[in-house]
Structure formats: C-alpha cells, structure tokens
Amino acid sequence: MADDLNDTYTYPFDMPSEEAVKFSDGAIAGKPAGVPSSYAEGGSTRWTPEAISEVHALAQLGRYQVRGYNTFNKRMPTFDDLTFVPATMTRLPLEGYRESCDTTTVLGGGRGLVEKPVELKIPIYIASMSFGALSANAKASLGYGASKVGTMTCTGEGGMLEEEREASQTLLYQMSPARYRIDLDHIRRADALEIVVGQGAKPGTGGLLLGMKVSERISEMRTLPVGVDQRSTIRHPDFLGADDLAVKVEELRIATNYQVPIFLKMGATRPRYDVAIAAKAGVDVVVVDGAEGGTGASPELLLNHTGIPTMSSIRAAREALDECGMTGKVSLVAAGGIRSGVDAAKCLALGADAVMIGNGAMIALGCNSPRYYEDFARLGTAPGACHHCHTGLCPVGIATQDPELEARMDPHAGAERIARYLTAMTMEITALAKACGKSSVHNLEVEDLRAMSFEASAFTGVKMAGIDRAFDW
Numbered sequence: 001m002a003d004d005l006n007d008t009y010t011y012p013f014d015m016p017s018e019e020a021v022k023f024s025d026g027a028i029a030g031k032p033a034g035v036p037s038s039y040a041e042g043g044s045t046r047w048t049p050e051a052i053s054e055v056h057a058l059a060q061l062g063r064y065q066v067r068g069y070n071t072f073n074k075r076m077p078t079f080d081d082l083t084f085v086p087a088t089m090t091r092l093p094l095e096g097y098r099e100s101c102d103t104t105t106v107l108g109g110g111r112g113l114v115e116k117p118v119e120l121k122i123p124i125y126i127a128s129m130s131f132g133a134l135s136a137n138a139k140a141s142l143g144y145g146a147s148k149v150g151t152m153t154c155t156g157e158g159g160m161l162e163e164e165r166e167a168s169q170t171l172l173y174q175m176s177p178a179r180y181r182i183d184l185d186h187i188r189r190a191d192a193l194e195i196v197v198g199q200g201a202k203p204g205t206g207g208l209l210l211g212m213k214v215s216e217r218i219s220e221m222r223t224l225p226v227g228v229d230q231r232s233t234i235r236h237p238d239f240l241g242a243d244d245l246a247v248k249v250e251e252l253r254i255a256t257n258y259q260v261p262i263f264l265k266m267g268a269t270r271p272r273y274d275v276a277i278a279a280k281a282g283v284d285v286v287v288v289d290g291a292e293g294g295t296g297a298s299p300e301l302l303l304n305h306t307g308i309p310t311m312s313s314i315r316a317a318r319e320a321l322d323e324c325g326m327t328g329k330v331s332l333v334a335a336g337g338i339r340s341g342v343d344a345a346k347c348l349a350l351g352a353d354a355v356m357i358g359n360g361a362m363i364a365l366g367c368n369s370p371r372y373y374e375d376f377a378r379l380g381t382a383p384g385a386c387h388h389c390h391t392g393l394c395p396v397g398i399a400t401q402d403p404e405l406e407a408r409m410d411p412h413a414g415a416e417r418i419a420r421y422l423t424a425m426t427m428e429i430t431a432l433a434k435a436c437g438k439s440s441v442h443n444l445e446v447e448d449l450r451a452m453s454f455e456a457s458a459f460t461g462v463k464m465a466g467i468d469r470a471f472d473w
C-alpha cells in the first residue's frame with residue numbers, strides 16, 4: 001500500500017510487458033486477436049501509455065508523485081541541437097596537438113570589490129548538492145576530486161560538512177532561505193558565499209529531504225527532528241526584492257571583510273529580468289540553473305513542467321548582463337543537464353563564464369552503474385534507469401544516509417573518477433576551442449555555433465546551420 005512519500009511508483013519504468021498481458025490464444029489484453037498491432041500499442045496521441053500510467057499512479061497514491069534525478073520531458077531541446085563550426089577559411093584553427101588553450105577561470109573579481117575572487121584552473125565546478133541529499137562519503141569524493149584538478153565544489157543547503165571542507169581546496173558555502181545551519185564561523189571559512197533563490201529542477205519551491213534521509217547527523221546540522229520530512233522554505237526571510245537583497249549582499253561583505261565573492265543561484269524562469277535584478281543588487285556571480293537540472297527529491301510535476309531550457313537561459317542571461325552594463329563586472333555560471341565537455345563548451349560559447357555540474361558528477365561517482373542489481377530491483381528499477389535518490393536507498397552509496405549503503409562509496413576511488421571526468425571534460429572543451437581558433441576557452445562565442453533545429457535557433461538566437469540566419473520572429 002503506497003501511503004507515504006517514500007513509496008515509489010516507478011512510472012514510467014513499470015509498464016507491464018506484452019507477455020504479462022497476453023492471453024492464451026495469443027491476443028493482447030484489450031485487443032481482439034488479429035487486429036493490427038498499433039491497436040495494442042495504443043492509438044491515442046493524448047492518452048498514451050505513459051499518460052495512462054500516470055493517472056493510475058495518481059489514483060493509487062492520492063497525491064502527486066515525488067522522485068529524484070531530473071526532468072523526463074522528452075520535448076526539451078538538448079545541446080545536441082547545436083553544433084560547432086570550426087575554423088576553415090574565414091578563421092584559422094589552432095594546432096590541436098601543439099598549441100595551448102588557456103582554461104583559467106576567475107569568478108567574482110569583476111567589480112574589484114573582493115580580495116580573493118575564485119580562481120579555478122578549469123571552467124567547470126561541482127554543483128550545489130547538500131549533505132543530506134548526498135552521503136558524507138559522496139561529498140568528500142566530490143571535494144577531493146575537484147581539488148585534484150584545481151576547481152571548486154559547493155556545500156548545497158544544510159551547512160558545511162567538515163569532511164567536505166577538509167577535502168575541498170575551494171568551497172562555495174550555500175545559504176538557503178531555510179537558513180539551515182547558517183553559521184558565522186562557516187561563512188568565514190568559505191571561499192565564496194552563495195545566496196539561493198531557486199534551482200532549475202523545481203524553481204519556485206524549496207528543497208525536499210524525505211524522512212528516510214534525515215539521520216541524527218543531518219537532524220543535528222539542520223536543527224530539525226530525525227526521520228521527519230524536511231520541506232524547505234523558498235522565500236528568504238531577509239529580503240523581498242532588489243533593495244533588500246542589496247542590503248543582504250553588503251551585510252555578507254562586511255561579515256567576510258570583503259574577502260570573498262557573493263554568488264546568487266536562481267532557477268531559470270525569467271532570466272532576462274531576474275539576472276538584471278541580481279546584478280544590480282550587487283552580487284559578483286549569477287548562477288542560472290536550467291530546467292534540466294537535477295535534484296535529490298521533487299514533486300515530479302515541477303521536474304517535468306517548470307522552468308526553461310538551459311540553452312535559452314544562458315543567452316537571455318548574457319543579454320541581460322550586456323544590456324545593464326554588467327558584463328565584465330558580474331560573472332555568469334550556467335548549469336542544468338550538462339553531460340560532457342562538449343555540452344560545457346556550448347554553454348561557454350552561448351555566453352557562460354563557467355559551468356556547474358551535478359548529475360554528471362554523480363554519474364561519474366558511480367550513480368546508475370551496473371552493480372548491485374538486486375538492490376536496484378528492490379527499488380523497482382535497474383542500473384541506467386534509476387531515479388530513486390529520494391528514497392534514501394541508493395544502491396551505490398551516493399544518495400543515502402544508510403551507513404551500510406554509504407560504505408559502498410569509497411571517497412578516494414570516487415575522487416579519482418571525478419578528477420578523471422573533469423580532466424576529460426576540459427580536454428573536450430579545449431579541443432573544440434582550438435578547432436575554432438581560440439587560445440582561451442573563454443573566447444568561444446555564439447558565432448562558433450550553428451543550430452540544427454528551428455527550436456534551438458529560436459531558443460538561443462544561434463544561426464541555423466547552412467543558411468547562416470537565426471530563426472526570425
């Protein structure tokens with residue numbers, strides 16, 4: 001009986017197989033023998049098998065479904081809808097195997113207000129994923145792995161984990177509206193601060209950590225009861241609009257003695273306006289998290305039906321910074337659905353100064369890897385299809401607080417995988433940048449891209465392949 005949020009209705013992966021509904025005379029349930037197979041497969045374009053399965057789930061549970069991971073909205077354009085157009089005659093490529101391409105990335109130094117802008121060796125860092133959503137071993141792995149290649153990781157909401165601080169050479173400390181464990185000592189031990197006003201997976205809604213993951217340690221860090229679902233607030237108690245936000249930013253600058261930059265992370269909804277407001281309020285870095293961004297737990301309807309694609313949010317954010325004279329003063333970080341260095345390079349070309357990766361880093365750690373088949377089966381899923389981070393029963397020890405499961409995640413082995421993944425991604429970015437004739441990855445530009453679909457061109461303003469004109473409204 002499904003009666004609490006930890007029960008999982010494994011839509012859409014538990015559709016009955018044909019064998020399960022076949023009658024002894026060979027007919028398929030609902031289909032008289034001898035009719036075309038399209039009848040059995042469902043002819044309605046509205047009541048598809050997935051739509052029917054979803055209604056069954058709602059009727060079974062009596063509430064919306066909750067799950068982890070990211071959107072299953074198949075109609076969202078992907079970075080594969082964009083292609084690079086390397087240098088040929090009009091431009092000169094760099095020698096890919098001989099010439100170098102700079103990847104140094106500085107975030108938050110543009111206003112000249114802080115003593116220690118974030119300086120990274122690569123234009124990629126690890127996204128904000130909380131201790132709570134992830135195990136301590138997974139958090140430490142991310143910290144060690146990121147440090148190995150000279151980049152940053154982020155605490156996520158819920159406070160600073162000592163293992164992560166120790167592992168991370170550069171640590172971004174996140175302050176969520178729920179104010180979990182906001183600690184002045186932690187603020188002063190951070191290399192940068194991040195105010196969160198939303199996330200791409202579920203903009204307009206606060207974090208969700210189901211009771212199964214609220215261990216004694218999490219409970220102590222967040223000063224909330226053990227085993228009880230934690231539904232974070234989304235509205236900051238300290239500010240309602242731009243003027244209050246400016247005061248908050250100044251307060252944080254004073255608290256850190258103007259040493260470290262202030263980031264602001266938002267879910268991508270109206271980036272053209274939201275980014276301009278954040279920049280005007282005085283933050284040093286704006287992080288725009290597109291609708292493809294992941295999460296440990298969310299109402300599924302928000303994952304699938306809110307937010308705008310990462311690719312369109314980057315263009316809108318860049319144009320907003322250009323229009324209000326903040327390019328060069330405020331850095332722009334893009335996130336949401338970035339799988340590879342190729343995706344990351346496209347984000348840089350669209351206008352991002354850096355990218356942040358979450359799901360990709362988890363997969364590099366071993367999420368959905370082909371092991372522990374029986375444990376995946378117990379969750380009603382299989383390696384490659386798992387989206388059960390919300391249950392706390394992660395078979396590979398990443399999204400869990402269960403000590404036995406967590407022990408499957410070796411922080412040092414995980415760190416090696418993260419370091420190799422980030423190194424490989426960076427090689428992919430530089431390979432593309434050199435092919436486009438750039439001596440720095442930050443010289444990638446929109447002109448280096450062409451759109452392979454009308455949607456991608458319309459969403460981004462990138463010229464269509466071949467005809468060299470953007471989709472014209």
Ligand code: SF4
Nearest residue numbers: 367368386388389394
């Ligand atoms: S393997 Fe673990 S981290 Fe990956 S989707 Fe499943 S529960 Fe989440």
